[in-house]
Amino acid sequence: MYRLPKFEYFKARSVENAVELLSKYKNAKLLAGGTDLLVDMKIGRVKPDYVIDISGIEELRYIVDTGESLNIGSLTTIQDILDSPVVKNKTPLLREVALKFAYWQVRNTATIGGNICNASPAADFAPPLLSYEAVLRTISSRGERFIPVTEFFQGPRQTTLRDDEILLEVIIPYKHLERAGFSYMKIGRRQGHDISIVSIAALVVIVDNTIIDARVALNSVASKPVRARSVEQVVINREPAMIVFEEASRQVEKDISPITDIRAPAEYRLHIAKILTREALLEASKRALRCGFE
Amino acid sequence: MITRFILNGKLVEVDVDPGEILLNTLRFKLKVKSVKRSCERGECGSCTVLVNGKPVLSCIILTPQVEGKEVVTVEGLLNDPLFNKLIKNFIENGAIQCGFCTPGILLTAWAGIKEGKMTSIDSIREYLGNLCRCTGYVKIMNAIYKAITE
Numbered sequence: 553m554y555r556l557p558k559f560e561y562f563k564a565r566s567v568e569n570a571v572e573l574l575s576k577y578k579n580a581k582l583l584a585g586g587t588d589l590l591v592d593m594k595i596g597r598v599k600p601d602y603v604i605d606i607s608g609i610e611e612l613r614y615i616v617d618t619g620e621s622l623n624i625g626s627l628t629t630i631q632d633i634l635d636s637p638v639v640k641n642k643t644p645l646l647r648e649v650a651l652k653f654a655y656w657q658v659r660n661t662a663t664i665g666g667n668i669c670n671a672s673p674a675a676d677f678a679p680p681l682l683s684y685e686a687v688l689r690t691i692s693s694r695g696e697r698f699i700p701v702t703e704f705f706q707g708p709r710q711t712t713l714r715d716d717e718i719l720l721e722v723i724i725p726y727k728h729l730e731r732a733g734f735s736y737m738k739i740g741r742r743q744g745h746d747i748s749i750v751s752i753a754a755l756v757v758i759v760d761n762t763i764i765d766a767r768v769a770l771n772s773v774a775s776k777p778v779r780a781r782s783v784e785q786v787v788i789n790r791e792p793a794m795i796v797f798e799e800a801s802r803q804v805e806k807d808i809s810p811i812t813d814i815r816a817p818a819e820y821r822l823h824i825a826k827i828l829t830r831e832a833l834l835e836a837s838k839r840a841l842r843c844g845f846e
Numbered sequence: 847m848i849t850r851f852i853l854n855g856k857l858v859e860v861d862v863d864p865g866e867i868l869l870n871t872l873r874f875k876l877k878v879k880s881v882k883r884s885c886e887r888g889e890c891g892s893c894t895v896l897v898n899g900k901p902v903l904s905c906i907i908l909t910p911q912v913e914g915k916e917v918v919t920v921e922g923l924l925n926d927p928l929f930n931k932l933i934k935n936f937i938e939n940g941a942i943q944c945g946f947c948t949p950g951i952l953l954t955a956w957a958g959i960k961e962g963k964m965t966s967i968d969s970i971r972e973y974l975g976n977l978c979r980c981t982g983y984v985k986i987m988n989a990i991y992k993a994i995t996e
Contacts, residue, residue: 554886561847561864561910583908590867590906591887603864607911631900655975656954656963657891660900661907745889745975 554594563605567691567718570606574716575693577602582718584627584666587658612665612720615639621726626665626719631656633664643724645680645753648736652676655745665719668704671711671776672747678705678777679753680736682769684724692717705776728765732757733840735832739824741815748772749816750824754832756792758840763787768832772815773808773825780807783829792837801830851912853878854922860909868904868912869893872919880920880949891976894950895919899961901954920949928993929956935989943980951976955990967991
């Protein structure tokens with residue numbers, strides 16, 4: 553039977569209340585869904601003196617289409633994202649991730665904010681948000697700020713979020729991405745429940761048989777989730793063809809530094825990353841062209 | 847600290863340490879034994895309870911988090927027609943062996959049907975994440991499917 557470490561508990565009634573508490577108490581952790589935090593506390597990975605429960609702040613649970621962006625409140629659950637017609641329509645990569653995210657009971661509790669702020673190198677929502685170039689709105693006693701997600705992840709469970717800062721919402725600007733073909737692939741040791749061995753999220757925009765924009769992001773292949781810039785550089789301004797995807801997939805080695813851990817050896821991760829890169833570019837291109845592809 | 851919530855239709859009040867998980871409160875303080883202790887890490891589903899109608903894992907929820915909410919375990923569904931139909935199907939289809947996973951699975955199946963998530967064998971497979979070491983799942987899925995279609 554696991555024992556939780558002793559801590560003082562506060563239930564935050566509002567965002568303002570949460571900001572106040574977080575500024576006041578050091579070595580505090582925010583409790584959102586708890587699907588990462590409680591497990592980490594049970595296994596002794598984190599030992600906060602204070603736990604600030606923000607799970608009741610319903611005002612942070614929303615999915616809003618502003619016309620120019622999709623804005624998702626940080627306490628929106630993974631199941632909310634899976635159930636949302638506007639996510640399916642406007643930011644389908646997020647729905648793809650939610651489909652493969654743990655299982656129903658976990659999805660009902662886990663939040664998108666918790667997933668990215670916990671910042672495991674295997675964070676499921678990192679690759680799609682990196683591909684969408686989302687912007688994170690945060691708040692602290694010093695006010696609000698906006699952090700591009702591409703600058704957010706720093707290392708294993710390390711982000712640019714300050715100790716007294718709270719993530720409020722994830723903003724996904726549409727730009728021309730509504731025309732993008734998408735692809736998401738997650739390899740784990742099982743078909744469900746899993747922490748990824750490698751997962752990839754790709755977006756491709758094709759005009760006049762030329763790839764004018766490509767975003768490829770992976771997790772579990774480095775100390776933080778990465779955008780595969782070397783891969784993207786190969787395909788930009790090229791035609792969507794298998795030979796191009798093959799060439800691009802070989803470059804992924806430059807963007808990642810996989811390690812061996814309990815789930816897979818480094819060599820396997822590298823091998824899979826190359827295959828997924830090629831396949832994700834292919835699938836995203838097919839979707840972008842919205843027709844059969846040779 | 848005092849936490850008040852509704853358990854199987856009745857208001858309950860418990861004095862808990864903030865670090866007390868719902869699983870322990872239910873089993874030790876409220877004597878609800880149907881909710882099972884297994885992995886305690888959110889991986890197996892044995893500790894599943896319904897909170898405001900949705901299945902969640904009581905081993906990774908702090909009891910203060912359910913303040914003011916409705917918690918349902920199998921003890922609270924004994925008079926429910928769909929629940930009884932599920933039990934009958936489980937028994938008739940050999941979907942229960944040791945029975946340890948069964949309460950969690952019944953709650954998930956009941957909620958899955960009520961919430962409209964489980965409408966076909968494929969969607970049952972998708973929404974039934976609970977682990978079972980005995981049955982191999984097929985008879986469980988068939989039992990649930992029969993409850994939807996018959």
